[in-house]
Amino acid sequence: MAQETKNSILIIGGGLLGLSLAYEFSRNNFKVLVLSKNRNESAGFVAAGMLATHAEGLEDELLKFGQESQNLIPKWIKNIEQDSNIKCGLKKCGIVVPFKNKEDLEEFPTYEYGKYLNHKDLQTEINGMNSIWKHGLLFEQDGQIDNRRQLMRALERACSLHGVEFQEGSEVENLTFEKNKITGATVVCATGEIKKINCEKAIICSGAWSKKIFNKIPVFPVKGQMLSIQGPTNFLKRVIFGPKTYLVPRDDGLIIVGATVEKDSKFNQGNTPNGIKQLQEGIRSLLPEAINWPQMEHWWGFRPCTPDLKPIIGKSKIKNLFIATGHYRNGVLFSAITSDLLLKIIQNKNLKKIEKSFLEKFSIDRFEI
Numbered sequence: 001m002a003q004e005t006k007n008s009i010l011i012i013g014g015g016l017l018g019l020s021l022a023y024e025f026s027r028n029n030f031k032v033l034v035l036s037k038n039r040n041e042s043a044g045f046v047a048a049g050m051l052a053t054h055a056e057g058l059e060d061e062l063l064k065f066g067q068e069s070q071n072l073i074p075k076w077i078k079n080i081e082q083d084s085n086i087k088c089g090l091k092k093c094g095i096v097v098p099f100k101n102k103e104d105l106e107e108f109p110t111y112e113y114g115k116y117l118n119h120k121d122l123q124t125e126i127n128g129m130n131s132i133w134k135h136g137l138l139f140e141q142d143g144q145i146d147n148r149r150q151l152m153r154a155l156e157r158a159c160s161l162h163g164v165e166f167q168e169g170s171e172v173e174n175l176t177f178e179k180n181k182i183t184g185a186t187v188v189c190a191t192g193e194i195k196k197i198n199c200e201k202a203i204i205c206s207g208a209w210s211k212k213i214f215n216k217i218p219v220f221p222v223k224g225q226m227l228s229i230q231g232p233t234n235f236l237k238r239v240i241f242g243p244k245t246y247l248v249p250r251d252d253g254l255i256i257v258g259a260t261v262e263k264d265s266k267f268n269q270g271n272t273p274n275g276i277k278q279l280q281e282g283i284r285s286l287l288p289e290a291i292n293w294p295q296m297e298h299w300w301g302f303r304p305c306t307p308d309l310k311p312i313i314g315k316s317k318i319k320n321l322f323i324a325t326g327h328y329r330n331g332v333l334f335s336a337i338t339s340d341l342l343l344k345i346i347q348n349k350n351l352k353k354i355e356k357s358f359l360e361k362f363s364i365d366r367f368e369i
């Protein structure tokens with residue numbers, strides 16, 4: 001009897017997008033190999049996990065993209081949780097955006113999607129809110145996932161159970177091509193050994209490092225520093241999304257405090273005194289009493305940013321090479337829709353009008369290089 005050969009796919013980068021893609025392809029019967037330089041540096045382990053389509057004030061196609069992804073997320077998470085047996089901490093907890101004056105509130109890009117809160121409502125909605133904030137918008141449809149402690153682990157486990165092969169500590173140095181097709185990659189392993197890997201098809205999802213692999217991808221790192229504090233359980237129920245700082249409460253009272261936005265950081269490692277100070281000032285300005293709660297951890301990471309702040313998703317000019325990167329501040333939010341779209345393109349599925357429009361808007365062709 002002839003043996004069935006599975007379609008195979010090479011995924012370059014084992015961060016949030018790499019894992020989401022590996023999961024999607026493996027559960028749809030692809031043979032998946034993930035090459036991962038260093039899982040621990042992935043922004044997937046750094047992010048606050050907010051699903052903040054409206055609270056971020058996304059506009060135009062990014063707003064639609066976020067809304068569509070938010071529609072897919074409950075089913076996506078349910079599948080991951082069932083396959084991995086790990087809960088991912090998905091919560092439609094609502095996000096409050098505070099304002100000092102009404103003009104700013106009315107100019108907020110997603111104003112029409114929020115519920116108006118006056119000063120008193122704001123105090124009722126957020127226990128301990130600093131009274132300098134006079135107005136607020138509550139986006140009940142927004143929420144969070146516990147990416148750092150749960151989602152990433154759940155994805156890794158679900159991928160392994162679906163047969164995904166991981167080569168951790170494997171850095172792709174360059175790609176090999178023949179007649180406008182990618183044939184494979186040269187990889188430096190953790191041991192220093194250099195290997196050639198062949199592939200039928202590949203997806204570059206190497207986050208902020210993607211340009212180093214394929215220099216036509218105009219992605220650069222934007223550093224973010226974060227810390228966490230331990231609050232009383234159930235004190236803060238909604239996310240507060242201030243102008244420079246946000247507070248994201250997990251179920252056990254842990255509050256994720258983020259984040260600096262450092263555009264010229266390059267890949268400079270580490271937390272800095274200024275970064276930590278900015279976060280502490282942010283806590284004080286939003287929830288003064290929380291400044292005395294114990295600090296638990298601090299960490300940093302690199303958002304993959306593009307010149308127009310939009311992701312790059314879909315085909316490249318190389319026939320069998322695909323791209324999924326540049327998700328900047330919203331990779332957790334956009335993972336579900338990105339992996340769904342990539343699977344559809346590679347399987348040559350019919351796309352809905354809105355999906356085609358996303359792929360046009362987020363194509364790498366928009367950058368003339």
Ligand SMILES: Cc1cc2nc3c(=O)[nH]c(=O)nc-3n(C[C@H](O)[C@H](O)[C@H](O)COP(=O)(O)OP(=O)(O)OC[C@H]3O[C@@H](n4cnc5c(N)ncnc54)[C@H](O)[C@@H]3O)c2cc1C
Pocket residue numbers: 012013014015016017018035036037038039040041042043044045046047048049050051052170171172173205206207208209210213223224225226258259300301302303304324325326327328329330331332333334
């Ligand atoms: C401080 C901060 C807060 C954030 N908060 C949120 C949030 O609240 N909500 C939200 O939706 N998003 C948030 N994000 C954004 C989100 O984390 C990113 O958009 C997302 O993680 C990007 O996923 P990725 O897979 O493209 O990159 P990553 O998760 O960074 O993964 C890239 C992986 O590729 C690997 N790699 C790189 N080069 C190579 C190579 N040559 N060979 C092999 N592997 C390679 C790296 O080692 C890394 O593990 C935040 C990001 C930061 C930094």
